Amino acid sequence: MTTLKELAALLNISVSTVSKALNDSHEISENTRVRVKELATKLNYKPNRIAQQLKTNKTKTIGVILPTVTNPFFAEVLHGIEMAAANNDYDIIVCLSNETLHKEKRSLELLSNGSVDGFIMAVAREGQVKMQTEHIQTVIDRKIPVLMFDRVVNEINCDKVIVDDFQSVYEATEYLIKKEKRKNILLVSNIEELSVGKLRIEGYSKALKEHNLNPNILKLDNAIDLDIETKTYNYLKKHKHIDAVISIDHVTGIVAINMAKKIGKKIPEELSVLGFGYEHTQLLSSPKISIIHQKAHKIGEMSIELLIDNMKNNEHKLQTIVVPSEVKLSESTK
Amino acid sequence: MTTLKELAALLNISVSTVSKALNDSHEISENTRVRVKELATKLNYKPNRIAQQLKTNKTKTIGVILPTVTNPFFAEVLHGIEMAAANNDYDIIVCLSNETLHKEKRSLELLSNGSVDGFIMAVAREGQVKMQTEHIQTVIDRKIPVLMFDRVVNEINCDKVIVDDFQSVYEATEYLIKKEKRKNILLVSNIEELSVGKLRIEGYSKALKEHNLNPNILKLDNAIDLDIETKTYNYLKKHKHIDAVISIDHVTGIVAINMAKKIGKKIPEELSVLGFGYEHTQLLSSPKISIIHQKAHKIGEMSIELLIDNMKNNEHKLQTIVVPSEVKLSESTK
DNA sequence: TTGTAAGCGTTATCAT
DNA sequence: ATGATAACGCTTACAA
Numbered sequence: 001m002t003t004l005k006e007l008a009a010l011l012n013i014s015v016s017t018v019s020k021a022l023n024d025s026h027e028i029s030e031n032t033r034v035r036v037k038e039l040a041t042k043l044n045y046k047p048n049r050i051a052q053q054l055k056t057n058k059t060k061t062i063g064v065i066l067p068t069v070t071n072p073f074f075a076e077v078l079h080g081i082e083m084a085a086a087n088n089d090y091d092i093i094v095c096l097s098n099e100t101l102h103k104e105k106r107s108l109e110l111l112s113n114g115s116v117d118g119f120i121m122a123v124a125r126e127g128q129v130k131m132q133t134e135h136i137q138t139v140i141d142r143k144i145p146v147l148m149f150d151r152v153v154n155e156i157n158c159d160k161v162i163v164d165d166f167q168s169v170y171e172a173t174e175y176l177i178k179k180e181k182r183k184n185i186l187l188v189s190n191i192e193e194l195s196v197g198k199l200r201i202e203g204y205s206k207a208l209k210e211h212n213l214n215p216n217i218l219k220l221d222n223a224i225d226l227d228i229e230t231k232t233y234n235y236l237k238k239h240k241h242i243d244a245v246i247s248i249d250h251v252t253g254i255v256a257i258n259m260a261k262k263i264g265k266k267i268p269e270e271l272s273v274l275g276f277g278y279e280h281t282q283l284l285s286s287p288k289i290s291i292i293h294q295k296a297h298k299i300g301e302m303s304i305e306l307l308i309d310n311m312k313n314n315e316h317k318l319q320t321i322v323v324p325s326e327v328k329l330s331e332s333t334k
Numbered sequence: 335m336t337t338l339k340e341l342a343a344l345l346n347i348s349v350s351t352v353s354k355a356l357n358d359s360h361e362i363s364e365n366t367r368v369r370v371k372e373l374a375t376k377l378n379y380k381p382n383r384i385a386q387q388l389k390t391n392k393t394k395t396i397g398v399i400l401p402t403v404t405n406p407f408f409a410e411v412l413h414g415i416e417m418a419a420a421n422n423d424y425d426i427i428v429c430l431s432n433e434t435l436h437k438e439k440r441s442l443e444l445l446s447n448g449s450v451d452g453f454i455m456a457v458a459r460e461g462q463v464k465m466q467t468e469h470i471q472t473v474i475d476r477k478i479p480v481l482m483f484d485r486v487v488n489e490i491n492c493d494k495v496i497v498d499d500f501q502s503v504y505e506a507t508e509y510l511i512k513k514e515k516r517k518n519i520l521l522v523s524n525i526e527e528l529s530v531g532k533l534r535i536e537g538y539s540k541a542l543k544e545h546n547l548n549p550n551i552l553k554l555d556n557a558i559d560l561d562i563e564t565k566t567y568n569y570l571k572k573h574k575h576i577d578a579v580i581s582i583d584h585v586t587g588i589v590a591i592n593m594a595k596k597i598g599k600k601i602p603e604e605l606s607v608l609g610f611g612y613e614h615t616q617l618l619s620s621p622k623i624s625i626i627h628q629k630a631h632k633i634g635e636m637s638i639e640l641l642i643d644n645m646k647n648n649e650h651k652l653q654t655i656v657v658p659s660e661v662k663l664s665e666s667t668k
Numbered sequence: 669t670t671g672t673a674a675g676c677g678t679t680a681t682c683a684t
Numbered sequence: 685a686t687g688a689t690a691a692c693g694c695t696t697a698c699a700a
Contacts, residue, residue: 001448001476003693014671019695029669046447050387051693054676059384061427069412070613075404082403082430086437091449093395094428096416103420113380114335114677115425142335225617251614258620279404280585283559284618286592337677348687353679363685385677388692448693 002045061091063116067099072278080300099125105135118145120303145310149303160320161303165196168292168325169203182244188252190220200248233259247275254285288330336379395425397450401433401458406612414634433459439469452479454637479644494654495637499530502626502659503537516578522586524554534582567593581609588619622664
């Protein structure tokens with residue numbers, strides 16, 4: 001790799017002159033500026049980023065710690081983060097906690113050694129269940145900015161970008177009650193132990209209470225694949241009076257549709273199904289599921305913007321931004 | 335952040351002594367070694383990675399360039415990459431090309447300045463269509479190791495990790511012909527311009543030819559959402575004799591099932607459906623689709639292993655590894 | 669307008 | 685056993 005030193009030697013001028021010339025310093029004469037730049041392009045000179053980082057004590061890199069990336073919500077957030085970061089000339093280092101505390105901890109520790117200028121993270125399931133968060137506070141105490149999105153720790157004081165979990169489910173439930181006149185609404189949950197899951201369930205409960213309806217909640221307890229189907233099938237078979245389903249994740253809603261059809265329920269006439277969804281969710285269900293579409297891409301973008309403001313702006317004030325979701329009704333229920 | 339210098343000052347010894355003590359040099363006395371380490375842990379000293387990188391000219395970081403991460407295949411590969419990288423004490427910088435050439439180019443250029451020790455990439459759709467690949471060769475010429483996975487450029491000589499696209503579809507098609515006695519097999523494609531798409535279609539064509547059957551190919555031409563449904567619906571409606579569908583991506587197979595049911599076809603009796611799939615694909619379809627399951631996670635792991643060997647091992651030989659897929663038949667067709 | 673030199677935090681060589 | 689010094693590649697005050 002070509003270095004400033006090499007350029008300087010070839011041109012018989014000093015390193016600092018070369019540096020200044022390349023950075024368009026006014027101190028440098030037109031003539032040498034051109035000579036330097038020509039040789040630089042000819043030799044394909046690129047400043048060594050590591051050296052620049054050491055000098056400036058800025059990495060222009062953001063650490064992104066996600067619980068997983070196979071969940072389409074996080075994939076889409078990551079997409080938003082990457083795009084926005086690139087637009088601001090930031091790189092991102094991605095770490096996956098796999099929902100475990102030890103991996104999340106390890107990643108934070110490893111990257112806190114000057115590898116990144118700040119962090120964007122959604123906390124791991126394990127940390128949220130066990131309520132262990134000191135490792136995050138430690139990073140903040142070291143004056144490294146941290147931003148949390150989606151899954152958030154209330155006790156920690158930092159920038160946050162969250163979804164309107166409570167409000168969106170509250171409104172969706174109300175819609176089912178008031179507009180669609182549903183009276184026996186089942187909530188299906190596979191994420192009840194997450195902060196977002198709790199909020200969604202609260203939104204549902206509040207709407208039901210306000211209309212004097214009884215809650216029906218099917219907690220799948222972090223089940224996988226066939227278990228999800230069996231439990232849903234059995235529940236719907238046993239409780240024939242259910243006339244609407246709200247799924248609070250992106251999978252169980254489609255499963256509910258499939259199971260209901262198997263039982264012979266007419267959708268949406270006899271059963272209205274609403275779930276959380278992403279890019280292809282509606283395409284994959286038939287009849288179409290109605291979805292609460294979290295603006296995951298937007299969440300990613302906002303996270304970058306806010307974190308960068310925190311890193312650059314001395315008067316930055318910590319804040320929590322709520323990104324509203326968008327309800328997409330299926331054609332059939334519109 | 336605590337530095338060696340600070341430790342040295344506090345202990346009234348030289349920087350180099352501190353450095354050696356922390357690195358367990360035999361030159362240092364038991365006594366000072368302990369003193370240094372105690373103070374280091376007390377002040378939570380962590381060596382500055384940037385400085386180490388500058389010194390050693392190794393970043394222990396790998397650049398990962400993906401076309402997208404909302405496609406579950408790439409998400410799962412990324413997961414495998416991240417896990418394997420972490421196990422080998424490597425960080426990954428993730429860039430998304432969004433299937434565009436200019437973003438892919440930009441990312442390669444930006445990271446080629448000493449930011450990473452090597453690259454893992456799947457080329458963007460645009461580059462594959464336009465057959466533009468010089469930017470990749472440029473990186474290789476600079477002696478930065480590059481590994482390609484899945485979508486691969488034959489003309490470029492580098493490590494490759496690929497899927498058995500041709501073979502898996504060939505065998506799946508043969509299975510439909512020989513075991514299930516299907517005679518009118520439709521191939522649905524939304525990725526015919528990608529290297530992998532071409533190979534899959536070839537596998538299909540070869541199997542048909544060997545059994546003297548006529549190919550039926552529905553090219554969706556990179557269509558989105560409702561278009562996919564409409565085109566599939568119309569085709570199946572018009573060509574009632576179709577008795578099997580092979581989808582060569584992870585979406586159109588499920589859509590085919592839904593559309594066929596709409597038309598009134600019995601699945602799998604009248605129509606057998608087979609597609610490419612990932613974690614939740616089968617869960618989302620009803621009746622269950624049979625899937626060719628690409629070992630995406632494995633592809634990610636292998637890519638890291640191979641690239642690291644390339645970076646560390648002087649006698650490394652460039653190679654192409656084929657990761658076999660696994661066919662998961664739906665319960666109903668087993 | 670150009671050059672010298674210090675410094676970012678490490679590691680490594682060579683004295684002491 | 686410990687320390688002084690140079691070096692990685694760059695930026696930047698300060699001198700010339």
